[in-house]
Amino acid sequence: MLMDKRIGMNACQKFGELLSELENCDEDVQKQKIEEMIGAMDDMDREELNSVLMKELFNKINKMMEEEKISIGNSILLLKSVGYCRVLKYLYSTRFDESLLRERFEKMINDENEKKKEEKDEKLLDDLCECFLLLHENISREFASICARYLLKVALKREESDDIQSEVEMALLTLSKIDFEVNVEKELYLKEIKEIIKYQKEHHNLTRLAYQSAWQFFLHRLVSDGSLEEEIENELDFVKEATRELEELSNGVDWKKKEKTKKEKENIFVIERWCDAINKLIDVERSLNVEEYIKLIRCLVALCRAARGNEQEIMEGCMNAFQFMSFSETVGVGVFLKEGVVDLVSEEMKGQTWKDFSVSYCLRFFERLSNGLKRKTDYEDKEKERKETKRRMFEKMEEEGYEGFITSAYEIIPFMNESYFSHLPFLIEDYVVNL
Template sequence: METDNTKNLRELFSELEHCDEEDQQQKIDEMKKLIEKMDTKELLFIYTEEQFNEIGKMIEKEKLHLENVLLFLKPIGYCKALNYLYIVGFERSLLNKRLKKMIIEEEKKKEGKNEKLFVDLCECCIFLHCNYPRILLTICVPCLLNATLKKEESDKVQKEVEMALLALSCMRKYVFIEQELYISEIKEIIKYHQEHQNLTRLAYQSAWQFLISRSCIDKSLEDMIVNELHFGREASGELEELSKYVDWRRKEEENGRIEVKIIWRWLYIILDFFHSCKLWNEEWEWLIRSLVQVFRAAKDNYREIRQLCIYSLRDTVEDRAVEIDDFLKGGATDLFSEETKQSTLEDKIMWNCLNFFLNISERLKEKTHEEADEVKRKEVKKKMSEKMEEDGYEDVIISFHEVVSFRNKYYRELSKNLADYFVNV
């Protein structure tokens, strides 16, 4: 259904071909402001294959200047990235073919290359694609990474770097890119920021998102991410700082701060990382603590954020990158214990709590071959058992087990054996 925002945007767009270049820029500025107000449904309603085809035709007929097209496309890409949208209409459009051809032609130039135009073209194509042709990856990834190596700290340069990194972060974990196209540059970008704090928070998060997405299918990156670049320390520190800027008392839909979007993005890459991570690091305790803190802060008004925190904590138990002791020290067991007592049978949170303790119990029952590891396992097992007894965990689990229906969609995958939920010393 068309809304006032989409109607106004269409009217402004229809007027573009009748304007000179200066007037086009003014109308595009108005359109950018409208785009920023739009919700997900409005954006998807507007940005169709037909819309992008029309833009392509206007360029061909010289009714719309290329620079203005790129000014129009960048805020679309920005909103697409922040809202995790899939705008599939672009890939089938005439505009995609035209921009891709321009990128290839610009890259081949030996002299007279317009670097700003080249970067803008690459940003728009990477922003708006969902599937990435190899030719785009080999040209656009080095181009955008090179654009992010600028060291000036002016607002203009910071914004340019932010846009380039945000575009790169759109390439999700299933997109394979050869290491030689990005590894030295992305390491330099992250390390330089750690020393000089030259990036915006969104830019820094985007750099990590690009790298973590690569590690999901390239396991050779894991040691560098964990032990050299210190993902646990950096992600936990960023979540702590970002939380200070959010008014958690306001409803999620009322809070338009960019910090909320960046927190969302950190939570997603933490979840992705622990799905693939196999290495332990002492920093995981800090990361667990930061997830617990965000959950507590978001509890009253940000249900989806707290659910994402719970999913991440639950998955870290299943994927075994984090030691059980880290959950105790980081406050996760306290959190899950509290939620177990408060949630209802129909609540996804309750399902995740039961799943968390089931996996904790299973891991602590597994004997190890190394004597030192076995001693540590027994110590942690005793601490966990004492903690669960202190919290009255056993009575809560038994009461739920008596009434829960394992045919319920949230519970059918859980064990029906009551003893599986306990850690016996």
């Protein structure tokens, strides 16, 4: 009868109806309803999920916990799933931060953490930390440090059962939510995260999302601690690993189909996260291993061409990577010409409706290439190479009619979102190559 009542409801309505029924049933029925709520969240898009994850929702769950109308196990099942869906749908929201439930979880974590070792319920601590970090946006250093200590223990588990792999994936995904602005003490994570990555490279025991999340957590630490470059690039071969993972994930997607399978959607989500991770590394590091970066550039060009038209987030992630790479003096303009990046960016600009903010990435890319070609060198061979590359780049821009596109862009830019273009120079000459 209850199921009949929900026939014809959309996912948001179904979620709300199930929530209203939670406090009036026993634990087993409650768990069944929560499973249905999780299914409803899976069916929602980002905007729909945002519309149901209100401060009132978290306060209601807090009240149910206070009045013992929901068990701690069921509340964790629901909240962990809410957090997981938020991450997968890239939903930013501070509703949990503002709720009474956030205060409850902070107290529960502190109380359990302060117990003597033999009295601690570490499984409960793991669950509380996952719920807290997955739902919280403005994570403090104090709670990041507490949670990292427990979640890394979970992430180090080696058993290959599905249940353990699910636990490990959730722990690493949660750790990847600790943003670069949060400084976590190196002694809390460095040995463990390196061990996790090295073991995966040898044994391939992690899911693709878990492996990417381990790297994401590590790269966030690099932003505040440049001394990690040696481990990330040379000891652990980040660029080589990222290239391999992107190629294998991309091969698992039929890019021509508009309707993707669940597995393909998962692959696309992990690809987007790898693109974000690549951008974080390139934005911080300037001394690049040219050979490995050329392979990565080829991979990103192929990925762009495959994803074009259907997956704009991936396109923008790749374009952002190219504009960050164009800062480097090591990966020169000649590489971008030879590997097809210049062609790709030109094609992207031609295809724009002048509404997409990826136009700003294209302009930034050409501005930096132009600046790179203006830098003279005292080394005769390098200077000869620079002049030849400059000539080829000039011919390419003439052939593509690129200056005309820049002029068109600058006629439209005043009417576009200023935040995407305020950082760009206003002289057209800054974007073109002159002999």
